[in-house]
Every structure is written in structure tokens, then in C-alpha cells.
Amino acid sequence: MSQKDPVTIYYLQMTSPEQIRGKPRPEGLEVMEAEVKEFRFNRYLYQLVGEAWQWADRLKLPDADWQRYAEREQLRTWVAYHRGSIAGYYELEQQAGGDVQIAYFGLAPKFIGRGYGGYLLTHALESAWSWGDTKEVWVHTCTLDHPGALDNYRARGMEVYRTERE
Template sequence: MSITPAGTTVPYTVTWLEMTQRPTHGWPRQPLSGTASLLRAEAPPVWYFLDLYSAVGRDYAWEDMHERSEAELADWLESAATSFHTLMLHGWPHGFFMLDRHMFEVCDIAYFGLVPQAIGRGLGRFLLQTAVMTAWDMPGVEKVTLKTCTLDHPRALQLYQRNGFVPVRRSEHSRVLVRPLDSSRVPA
């Protein structure tokens, strides 16, 4: 495995996606790998969010939230317009999603992901469908949105599209890595 060192500028593409109709499939079935619980945190502490954010995003250059002040993050996490949900399985967090309702009639899946140990166990589809249905159950929602980038899991965009999201915009960006990154994650 080759490593792209911290300090390297890497290019990436962001894709914005949206869903304008509630899915017809309904709520997903519990994963077969054990009894899962989805817990909504009420005004979670900043450390809890950052720990899960780091655990999920470490391999995908999720670094932006570490640049925000603790006060700014606390305000966002405590806002009535945001909700933070943790997927618990076997007594420990396997992933999370965060919904953001700061835009009228739109619910954005601001963050979504699994910790590395949970990937490949069929939990991603369950968690995404749960996030989507939770978003659509919020009063006044007319559209659910999310974004992904080429630094995210290589199957992320496919997962979103298979579950009803449609790409609506793309843009090119670059960032300086704060931590080393597996070179296979860096777009050519």
C-alpha cells in the first residue's frame, strides 16, 4: 500500500445529489448481523460527534469539522434543525448519520457513514435507507439532499444512486491533506 503524505494537495470531485419523492420501499428491515439500535442523540457533546466523524472519515480525508471552533460545532449540534443518529450494534457505534433542516422544505443528509470495521456487512444500505425515511418523516420535507466526493468510499456514489438519489451538480476542488491517506483513495 502506497501512502500520500500529509501536506500533499489532492484533487477531488464533489457530487451533489437529491431525491424529490419519498421512496416507495418503506422502512428497511433490521440487519441480520445482530440486534441493531438507532439512537438519536439530544444535543450531543462536540467530542462525541468528532470522535464518530473521525472514526468514519479517517480513511476519506474528512477533516473539515476539525477546523471549526468548539463553540460553532456545539451551536450546530444543539440546533433544533439538526439531528444526530448513531447506529449501535453489539454494544458499540457502527456508524452515524446527521440530518440538517436549515433550508426550508429540504432535509440534507449532512453526514453519513460507517466505521471501517462495519463496512461490507450490509449495514450501509440499512443506515442510508433509515436516514432517508427519517428525513422524509419530518414535517414539510419536499426534497432530501446529500453530497459525496471522490475521496469518499469508492462505492458511495453508487449506493446513493441505487437508493433513489439523482446527481444534480458536480464541481472540482483540491485540498491539502492534514493526515496521510492511502494513495488508492486519491483520484488520479
């Protein structure tokens, strides 16, 4: 995709945990919540996973803004590890009215193509549904993301409810 091509943004949702079409955990992959909040870690994860997909908007934020974002009670972060290395991560943001957004989700570059994305998304969806009184889980992705991202969201049971072009 060239810089001149319009970007399509896809908004996906899941309205019931029964919609999850899970994928089993690959051998050697462990997912843990980062229970001690540390904004510098979130910034590192954002850069590690997002660099290849042009996630740059948050990198210019000062430390105070990162800290306000990442260390809130409404944000939780999980990290996938394979043999001690960070394989990927996701952040869940609890919103008013019972919505939980998958705020960020992705794999580290060295772990793309190993079949970890399906399980990590299954884990994210299960975690979102187990957090409080969740009514809906949603995410957005776009055509700048990994070519398999939209298919992964759909394969796990999420449905597109809106598209936009920029």
C-alpha cells in the first residue's frame, strides 16, 4: 500500500462471550498480565509491536501523558512470552457502559507467522469478557495493519459493524 492510497478503518465488535471461536495455546507460549503498572513498559511494547505498522502517534507523548494513560485502573496490559522473549501484547481499556476496547494488540516482529496471533486474541477476548460486567468487546484495525489482522479478528468471532476511509 502506498502513502497515497486511502486507509480503510474497520471497527469490529463482539456482543457475547459465546461468540468466541478460540484457538489453542501454542506450545511454549505464555501470557501474563503486567499487574504492576509501569508506563515505560507500555511505551516499549507499543514501539516494539507497532513500529512495523506505523504506530507513531503516541511515541511523541511526554512521560506524564504516558503515565496517565498506562497506569489507570481502566487499563490492563498482558504480555505474551516465548522462551523468555516478548512475543506480543495487548491492552484492554474498560469504558463507560460496559464496553471493553482492545486498545492495542499485536505480535513482536520476530514472532509473526508462528501461529501465535490467534491464541493471543483468544486470550484477549476471554480476559475482556471476564473483566467486570462487560457488555461488548470492540477493536479497530486498518489497512496499514498486518494483512492477517482483520481475518484473525473475524476468525475469533468478531464482526465488522462500521468501516471508514481516510
